[in-house]
Amino acid sequence: MKCPNCNNINKKYLYKYQEFIADDYDLRCTSLQYQKPNLIKCIECNLIFSELLNIKFEKLYGDVIDEQYIKSIEFKKRYFQNTFKKILKHVNKASEVLEIGSYYGVFGSIIRPEVNKYKGIELSSHAVEFAKKNYSLDVESKSIDQHLDDIEKLDVIIMSHVIEHLDRPFEDLRKIRDKMNDKSIFIFSTYNMDSFIAKLLGKHYHWIMPMHKFYFTKSFLQNFMENNGLELVETITDTHTTSVMYFLTKIKTILPFLNFILGPLTNINFLNKIYFKINLGDLDLYVVRKK
Numbered sequence: 001m002k003c004p005n006c007n008n009i010n011k012k013y014l015y016k017y018q019e020f021i022a023d024d025y026d027l028r029c030t031s032l033q034y035q036k037p038n039l040i041k042c043i044e045c046n047l048i049f050s051e052l053l054n055i056k057f058e059k060l061y062g063d064v065i066d067e068q069y070i071k072s073i074e075f076k077k078r079y080f081q082n083t084f085k086k087i088l089k090h091v092n093k094a095s096e097v098l099e100i101g102s103y104y105g106v107f108g109s110i111i112r113p114e115v116n117k118y119k120g121i122e123l124s125s126h127a128v129e130f131a132k133k134n135y136s137l138d139v140e141s142k143s144i145d146q147h148l149d150d151i152e153k154l155d156v157i158i159m160s161h162v163i164e165h166l167d168r169p170f171e172d173l174r175k176i177r178d179k180m181n182d183k184s185i186f187i188f189s190t191y192n193m194d195s196f197i198a199k200l201l202g203k204h205y206h207w208i209m210p211m212h213k214f215y216f217t218k219s220f221l222q223n224f225m226e227n228n229g230l231e232l233v234e235t236i237t238d239t240h241t242t243s244v245m246y247f248l249t250k251i252k253t254i255l256p257f258l259n260f261i262l263g264p265l266t267n268i269n270f271l272n273k274i275y276f277k278i279n280l281g282d283l284d285l286y287v288v289r290k291k
């Protein structure tokens, strides 16, 4: 398969599962779709990507309705509050923030009171309506392309767990760069395929799923930025907050043979109200400036 970064033709798989047969992709953020896509690692530039690379998901994202996410908004809030603390030093009362992939507006609702301007763009129109209604946020159903064509410059750009979903992440990164100036700051997060947990779990790594097209490492991203007029200022480890319920449901999906133990537990409602922070050291926030 042709590498979308360096065009090298790759013949070997990094992880090969059974052939992908699903023609219905579950693109919800909380997706539990178990079937994993075969992954390829480019021998030239080390990019890891999915064989579903050329299927255009962006249109499908427009129709996403994620009730499971809405149910778990309380713990998403805690997660984003924690993330916001980590990036606080890069924003201030004068900041004009663009959040790419603002989803149901949870992060936006935390950022909005702390900055001058907040704008969110998001493909799912259900999520956009929710964010407008519940958080009165300035959000629009637009692609990165559509939005960047309309604006002059970018100040603070935030993109949380989005880059791995994009159809053309490298083009998008360059377009974002073109609208940045010396003062702009671009913060995005993704999982790290070089992390201990990703290596330990190998092909069973929980972030390998159909809707994730790209699987980055810190060294790949650092390289990419250096070659594309961007500079990595710092990386910050992000901490995941989850509910006991979500965690058990996820494990049940990954390890179905544990169903007889976990099944009854996942019917206990109050488990949805217990949260815990889990730091597997595989989620990173990248803080980037223009060179």
Ligand SMILES: [Zn+2]
Pocket (backbone or CB within 6 Å): 003, 004, 005, 006, 007, 008, 042, 043, 044, 045, 046, 047
């Ligand atoms: Zn490559």
